[in-house]
Amino acid sequence: MAGMNNLTTLIKRLEAATSRLEDMVPTMNDPSAASNGIASLPESGLTAPGADARGGAASPSQPTAAPLPPAIDDFDAMINGDVKTFVNMSEEIGGLVAEQSAAVLRAFAAERKFLIVTTKAKKPDIQSPVYMEVLKDLQATMGVVNDIREANRASPLFKHLSTVSEGINVLIWVANESKPADTVTEMLSSAQFWGNRVIQDYKEKDQTHVQWVQTFYRIFKSLAAYVRQHYMTGLTWNPNGVDPLQATEEVNAGPSSARSPTPQSSTGGPPPPPPLPKFDNAPPPPPMPPNGVSTSKSPADMGAVFDEISRGESVTSKLRKVDPSSQTHKNPSLRAGSAVPSAPTRSDSQNSMSSRGKSPLPGRKPESMRTKKPPKKEFESNKWLIENYDGNPPEGMLEIKASISHSILISRCTKTTIRVVGKANAISLDNCTQVSLVIDSLVSSVDVIKSPKFEMQVLGTLPTIMLDQVDGAALYLSRESLGTEVFTSKCTGVNINLPGRSDDDDYVERALPEQIKSVVRDGVVVSEIVEHAG
Numbered sequence: 001m002a003g004m005n006n007l008t009t010l011i012k013r014l015e016a017a018t019s020r021l022e023d024m025v026p027t028m029n030d031p032s033a034a035s036n037g038i039a040s041l042p043e044s045g046l047t048a049p050g051a052d053a054r055g056g057a058a059s060p061s062q063p064t065a066a067p068l069p070p071a072i073d074d075f076d077a078m079i080n081g082d083v084k085t086f087v088n089m090s091e092e093i094g095g096l097v098a099e100q101s102a103a104v105l106r107a108f109a110a111e112r113k114f115l116i117v118t119t120k121a122k123k124p125d126i127q128s129p130v131y132m133e134v135l136k137d138l139q140a141t142m143g144v145v146n147d148i149r150e151a152n153r154a155s156p157l158f159k160h161l162s163t164v165s166e167g168i169n170v171l172i173w174v175a176n177e178s179k180p181a182d183t184v185t186e187m188l189s190s191a192q193f194w195g196n197r198v199i200q201d202y203k204e205k206d207q208t209h210v211q212w213v214q215t216f217y218r219i220f221k222s223l224a225a226y227v228r229q230h231y232m233t234g235l236t237w238n239p240n241g242v243d244p245l246q247a248t249e250e251v252n253a254g255p256s257s258a259r260s261p262t263p264q265s266s267t268g269g270p271p272p273p274p275p276l277p278k279f280d281n282a283p284p285p286p287p288m289p290p291n292g293v294s295t296s297k298s299p300a301d302m303g304a305v306f307d308e309i310s311r312g313e314s315v316t317s318k319l320r321k322v323d324p325s326s327q328t329h330k331n332p333s334l335r336a337g338s339a340v341p342s343a344p345t346r347s348d349s350q351n352s353m354s355s356r357g358k359s360p361l362p363g364r365k366p367e368s369m370r371t372k373k374p375p376k377k378e379f380e381s382n383k384w385l386i387e388n389y390d391g392n393p394p395e396g397m398l399e400i401k402a403s404i405s406h407s408i409l410i411s412r413c414t415k416t417t418i419r420v421v422g423k424a425n426a427i428s429l430d431n432c433t434q435v436s437l438v439i440d441s442l443v444s445s446v447d448v449i450k451s452p453k454f455e456m457q458v459l460g461t462l463p464t465i466m467l468d469q470v471d472g473a474a475l476y477l478s479r480e481s482l483g484t485e486v487f488t489s490k491c492t493g494v495n496i497n498l499p500g501r502s503d504d505d506d507y508v509e510r511a512l513p514e515q516i517k518s519v520v521r522d523g524v525v526v527s528e529i530v531e532h533a534g
Helices: 002-028 070-093 096-120 129-134 136-150 158-175 180-202 207-230 244-253 302-309 312-316 332-336 346-357
Strands: 376-380 383-387 398-401 407-411 417-424 426-430 436-442 445-449 454-458 464-468 471-476 485-489 492-498 508-511 516-521 524-529
Touching (some): 070 096, 070 207, 096 244, 158 207, 180 207, 383 398, 417 426, 445 454
Parallel strands (some): 407 426
Antiparallel strands (some): 492 508
16 A cells, blocks of 8 residues: 555656646747746757757847946947047048057047946956056057157157147046046146147148147047046946956957856766875885784883893993092082082073073174175066166166056165156155156155155156155255145255246255254144244
8 A cells, every 4th residue: 555655646746747847838939938037948958859959940048238337338429429530530641640540449449448347346456466457458559559659750740649649648547536537638738739739830731630630639528528427536446346357358258258157067066076196106005013013112112221220330330430639529629719600590590591682683784795786677567666776777867658557666776867757656765875866747656765865856746755764855846746745754954946936047945844843832742843043
């Protein structure tokens, strides 16, 4: 009876499974099932055994691309509008101008990919290699635009190339985290320096070149309006997004590349472990001793020790005898003048330990005995490393071409003039002597540590200068950098040179205070600058 009951139960379960399969068959070919939230299965799952799955009438459904955010749609409209118009005008002029405009179009396409990445990824650290990897394509395409200008300085259209080369830096507005629209306006001024010269040269010759410049200017106006509309206070990232490198790979692969799940076994469990390694040449293990007891004897058998002790006086027969005239317990005169020190007291022991604990540190090695390292100028990740320069290189001053994401680290240089071209992020100068620094503009600050006789000239803007343990410094500011903040710590002889009222006037030197007087007033410490009169 028990067997009959089990068979009846099995038949009922098979009938229920058959009924469920019959209900599922119509929904597999019903296109309305997908709209109702039911995922349709590919027809290859219904192919008879031995049939070709690729020969079915319908192919598996392809994943559809997600709609783009409004910010990306508006950026596409700007590319298809003003940027495309500029490219068409450049093709009318032809030659190098058309070639450079094609690079400009690729640069805008690279920035479009970067903006899409920001909608999918979390924000990385701006100083991290991950951030530089995401910006790599944009920087590369911007570099191509500038390389065309640098490789054709003798071209009659050099002013055209310079206009675009200076203006392409407008795409770095994505790195401005506070007021990116100001970056667009600033780069327009740089482009107008050369663009207005083109207008001046061609306004009486060919209006095509004049319209070309005006078309290029319209890109800046459209981009400024776009940034104010979507990124007024800086670029926004997706706080719940994926890793930036993963988002970059997905964007580069296109919308059709969907991530497939990790393949698993048919049973749903984890994959089997790998086989154990084989040791073909390994020696066989040593044989086990009988009954698991080791048969080896210790060289120092305890029985032999006790045998030696039981020998009595013969144990000390080989010791050297002390003459009675040298024994202190028999000669008091030896105890009085004994060279053997007495046992130290507790206080003497502590003093001895403290004196050993305060041993002098080894002196610093003289400079003449140090190994002179070769000069080094390298670019790693997003940092310039400048080290061990003694004097200027044979070609003159040391020149560094930096961009807004680059940091510059200068250390152990002597009597060297360094020129930083472009707008860098930050500069740090450490343990240098008689170094002169000339910079265009910086995003952050200049940090100078333990660098005597330091000189610096700012041609553009600089938010902050920080000096620590600097003996003698001369800072030359431009009219654009009069709002620079200067922080000093343990510094002497620091002078700031300010521009005169006109371009023909000399610099006016102003010294920073060195002596500070502090007094207590109403329970509060008040510090004042010491003034010397007379």
